[in-house]
Amino acid sequence: MDRPPHTNRALSNVFLSQGIYFVIAGIWPIINMESFILATGPKQDTWLVEMVGLLSISIGLTFLVASLRNAPLPIVLGYTVAVSFLVMDVIYVTSGVIPRVYLLDAAIQLIFLTAVSIFILRKPR
Secondary structure, eight states: OOOOTTOOHHHHHHHHHHHHHHHHHHHHHHHOHHHHHHHHOOOSOHHHHHHHHHHHHHHHHHHHHHHHTTOOOOHHHHHHHHHHHHHHHHHHHHTTSSOTTHHHHHHHHHHHHHHHHHHHHSOOO
16 A cells, blocks of 8 residues: 555654654653652643643644554644754753753654654655
8 A cells, every 4th residue: 555645654653653752741740740740840830731741642642643544644743843842942941940851852852853854855766
């Protein structure tokens, strides 16, 4: 079966991995806010952390479903979400608002952006 445009197995696997990451990262503060705060520092508005968690789960599920169903991958959503998390992580870590542990998330987002870019820019053989 032919794959839809803008998809291939390797790129689909990148979205699958990022989807798993987003779902796990989103579920964590919802099921155990105490351990999340212990790892990431104190929070003023836990409802906002939970909302970001739910959004992360929603995005992750979108990536998972597209990847597993061999559907067209949400490239624009992938880029914009990864850039958003990356920029916010870097800005707020460097300004001292959030702890350096958030740079791990920034690194994951950068890896995702790099992998997607490589697979999109690669010329088919």
